[in-house]
Amino acid sequence: MMPTEATYFGVPGTLLFALVLIGSIAAFAYTVSRRWQLLTIGGPPEVRWDRPLERLRGLLELGIFQKKMWWDGYAGLYHMLIFSGFVVLSVRTLSLVLEGFFPAAGIPFLPAGAWHAYLLLKDVVLVTTLAGVVLALGRRYLFRKERLDPSFDAGLILCLIGFLMVTDLLAGAAKFVLTPAHASGWEPATKALSAFLAGAPASTLEAVFFASWWLHLLAIFVFLNYLPFAKHFHVITALPNIFLRKLDAPGKLSLVDIEKAAEAEKFGVAKVEDFTWKQRLDMFTCTECGRCREVCPTHLTGKPLTPKGFMKDVRTALYTVAGDLVDAAEGRADAGAGKRLEERKALIGGWVDEETIWACTTCRYCESACPVSITYTDKIIDMRRHLVLEKSEFPKEAQTAFNGMERQGNPWNLPAADRDAWAAELDFEIPVLGAMEEADRDSVEVLFWVGCAGSYEDRGKKVSRALAKLLHEGGVKFAILGSEETCNGDSARRLGNEYLFQTLAQQNVETLNGYGVKRIVTNCPHCFNTIRNEYPDFGGKFEVLHGTEVVARLVAEGRLKLTEPLAKSISFHDACYLGRHNEIYEAPREVLAAIPGLTLTELPRSGRNGLCCGAGGGRMWLDEKIGTRINQARYAEIEETGTDLVGVSCPFCMVMLGNAQTEMAGKTQPFDVLELAAAALPTHPGAAAP
Numbered sequence: 001m002m003p004t005e006a007t008y009f010g011v012p013g014t015l016l017f018a019l020v021l022i023g024s025i026a027a028f029a030y031t032v033s034r035r036w037q038l039l040t041i042g043g044p045p046e047v048r049w050d051r052p053l054e055r056l057r058g059l060l061e062l063g064i065f066q067k068k069m070w071w072d073g074y075a076g077l078y079h080m081l082i083f084s085g086f087v088v089l090s091v092r093t094l095s096l097v098l099e100g101f102f103p104a105a106g107i108p109f110l111p112a113g114a115w116h117a118y119l120l121l122k123d124v125v126l127v128t129t130l131a132g133v134v135l136a137l138g139r140r141y142l143f144r145k146e147r148l149d150p151s152f153d154a155g156l157i158l159c160l161i162g163f164l165m166v167t168d169l170l171a172g173a174a175k176f177v178l179t180p181a182h183a184s185g186w187e188p189a190t191k192a193l194s195a196f197l198a199g200a201p202a203s204t205l206e207a208v209f210f211a212s213w214w215l216h217l218l219a220i221f222v223f224l225n226y227l228p229f230a231k232h233f234h235v236i237t238a239l240p241n242i243f244l245r246k247l248d249a250p251g252k253l254s255l256v257d258i259e260k261a262a263e264a265e266k267f268g269v270a271k272v273e274d275f276t277w278k279q280r281l282d283m284f285t286c287t288e289c290g291r292c293r294e295v296c297p298t299h300l301t302g303k304p305l306t307p308k309g310f311m312k313d314v315r316t317a318l319y320t321v322a323g324d325l326v327d328a329a330e331g332r333a334d335a336g337a338g339k340r341l342e343e344r345k346a347l348i349g350g351w352v353d354e355e356t357i358w359a360c361t362t363c364r365y366c367e368s369a370c371p372v373s374i375t376y377t378d379k380i381i382d383m384r385r386h387l388v389l390e391k392s393e394f395p396k397e398a399q400t401a402f403n404g405m406e407r408q409g410n411p412w413n414l415p416a417a418d419r420d421a422w423a424a425e426l427d428f429e430i431p432v433l434g435a436m437e438e439a440d441r442d443s444v445e446v447l448f449w450v451g452c453a454g455s456y457e458d459r460g461k462k463v464s465r466a467l468a469k470l471l472h473e474g475g476v477k478f479a480i481l482g483s484e485e486t487c488n489g490d491s492a493r494r495l496g497n498e499y500l501f502q503t504l505a506q507q508n509v510e511t512l513n514g515y516g517v518k519r520i521v522t523n524c525p526h527c528f529n530t531i532r533n534e535y536p537d538f539g540g541k542f543e544v545l546h547g548t549e550v551v552a553r554l555v556a557e558g559r560l561k562l563t564e565p566l567a568k569s570i571s572f573h574d575a576c577y578l579g580r581h582n583e584i585y586e587a588p589r590e591v592l593a594a595i596p597g598l599t600l601t602e603l604p605r606s607g608r609n610g611l612c613c614g615a616g617g618g619r620m621w622l623d624e625k626i627g628t629r630i631n632q633a634r635y636a637e638i639e640e641t642g643t644d645l646v647g648v649s650c651p652f653c654m655v656m657l658g659n660a661q662t663e664m665a666g667k668t669q670p671f672d673v674l675e676l677a678a679a680a681l682p683t684h685p686g687a688a689a690p
């Protein structure tokens, strides 16, 4: 039987092929429908289909053109080769399936020119995909990166992909020799391979053709049905996951309906079904590439949390009870399923250690590294919410900070009445909004939100005075809230105490709206992020600027002159809540560049790749008992650059790096960018000069 006859296998063979095809598609559809149901089993609602054009643009950039992989050299190359193989060869699979019924079918309705172009592309892609597979196997098993784990699953899938390419080429080459009249000059790789088969008996060629063809399609069916059970499910879910990615500011956390949650006596995430559907889609999508792990400061300093490990654990927790959860949601669960769900291993304390949950600094380096737009901190905070609000279980040091925020409006637990004491040392007075005549308030251009660190912490107070001087010199009409300002609630929220956060947020929004505040400047990136991105959920819609943005603007407009030279070298440490959370990288650098004599050297990890100081996510208030301290690890990187100073733009970073300098007897001194700018003012020369 020749492969050009009316059917490849006669009626019984064609029927058998039809059965195999229908069976495998049906099995795949069933599994995917169960996975789909698993997405819909509960959890709070989440809307991820707003702003479709923005989503589409991201899908093209991050999904189709894989922008995040461009800078990944070797891995980026083989991933692109394999990905392009999938795209082109999915059309090829369709053509091969059609051949099973109509051997001369090709792709219906395709004009000859397009058909030839397709044949050429297909042939090239078969070879490049094979090359991609070889490169990927090399990366996994010969010169493996730390971020990749040796995985049977990954090896199996890569071999399967390679097998698909080889069988396709072999079937094509055998057919080439068997039916030279139908051979196309547009398949150079197939033609080259056919030279090795030339001269073989027709029976051998037929055996090669049919065996390769069958094995190729059977491998595709196996591959298809294996995907939903393994990490390679991302082949199907990655593009939807990217399209449905978070578009809000990265640092914005979800709002909990406290009343509803209290009624249901259910806060945060205790079980896999408490996650939102999108959080479960993230679990389906993790490729286990380890890019998140390789940048996570907790992993780099030897702590148990690795974002990749976390994703794998929650996914395993989900898949272990997937069938029972879907049956239960459909009311089909028998007593056995109910018992299994009841007795399953706990998510918190079972699959995921509590230590892991408390280790995260919410720096989001992992999220910016993830090629498929997975988020982690929201999941971790949701689990903290359960521990704090439902179980009252949290590191005991957090209690002191909670008490301070609750009773005095600051985590240092210092008297609320002393909030504006820092301003007493200035040689000018800052108006306090509440003490101003109502008519005078209209002249206030911007409210200086000082923050708890800027009000109570010794170094933070110096920076507050520096910003006040800069605003004053720049002719900006500003005021403060004085003792009416209270903690913004960032640490409470990130430590899982959503109730306390919402109380503080509502109080602050009420005060700010009461005075008709429209524009706010702050030097604390945590205040900045919370007021800018999270207070709108409470009716507080303000234009929020970071201190360095205002000062950079004043310098650019010529309203501020920084004239006193500072002949020092400096590096700059990006604060996570200013940089990755809010994309502000340039303003602090512009201020540094405006100081005469100062030379900036970038740290190896800077900008989008800046390493956390260890204070975010409420970690500022917790002990760090495992592994190297994150502030010391970061400070060691800073010291290696050999600069005299390191610039910071966050009071928490200042405390953490200052502590590290003392602990390590380091030479590089941390200075806030605004302290240095104030010291360069002609009217305050050397005010805080190092």
Ligand code: SF4
Residues within 6 Å of the ligand: 285, 286, 287, 288, 289, 290, 291, 292, 293, 307, 308, 311, 369, 370, 371, 372, 374
């Ligand atoms: S979460 Fe993202 S970065 Fe981390 S292993 Fe999974 S796919 Fe890779």
Ligand code: SF4
Residues within 6 Å of the ligand: 292, 295, 296, 297, 298, 299, 305, 306, 307, 359, 360, 361, 362, 363, 364, 365, 366, 367, 376, 377, 612
């Ligand atoms: S947010 Fe930062 S600390 Fe937390 S898991 Fe991601 S990289 Fe690690």
